Amino acid sequence: MxxxxxxxxxxxxxxxxxxxxxxxxxxxxxDASAAVDTxxxxxxxxxxTVDLRPTPDAEPYYQKFVVADVTAESFTGxxxxxxxxxxxxxxxxxxxxxxxITEDGSGAxxxxxxxxEGRLEGTTHSPGxxxxxxxxxxxxxxxD
Numbered sequence: 001m002x003x004x005x006x007x008x009x010x011x012x013x014x015x016x017x018x019x020x021x022x023x024x025x026x027x028x029x030x031d032a033s034a035a036v037d038t039x040x041x042x043x044x045x046x047x048x049t050v051d052l053r054p055t056p057d058a059e060p061y062y063q064k065f066v067v068a069d070v071t072a073e074s075f076t077g078x079x080x081x082x083x084x085x086x087x088x089x090x091x092x093x094x095x096x097x098x099x100x101i102t103e104d105g106s107g108a109x110x111x112x113x114x115x116x117e118g119r120l121e122g123t124t125h126s127p128g129x130x131x132x133x134x135x136x137x138x139x140x141x142x143x144d
Contacts, residue, residue, distance in 0.1 A: 039091045041070045044098065044115055048137040050079075052124075065120070065137055075100075079111060113137075 082102035096115040113122025120137035
């Protein structure tokens, strides 16, 4: 098996500790830690209009994602009318990230997404139906 070192890492090792050429792999962590104070998982609560179109040029296909309640690391709700299970939240990287499972007659659907700038972007993987779908969502106006 060949040994491979990223070039930046190899240069940092050759330069020694504390040298100005040492790469900084924690840029994302620094940027995220600055934003953590402004991230609130409760912003997920509400009804979201999800666009599940299969391709970018297809007509919109809308369904609802309802987040009923949020706790420290989880949430309850429905997606496409099916109850959410195994829901998890992560706010450690400067955005609200989430994952959950729904089920229907064809099996489990594994969903994950991120809330940024007031909108959701996510994916749904269905092993039973053999697809991975990308989706977006906007928060529905009250009463929708």
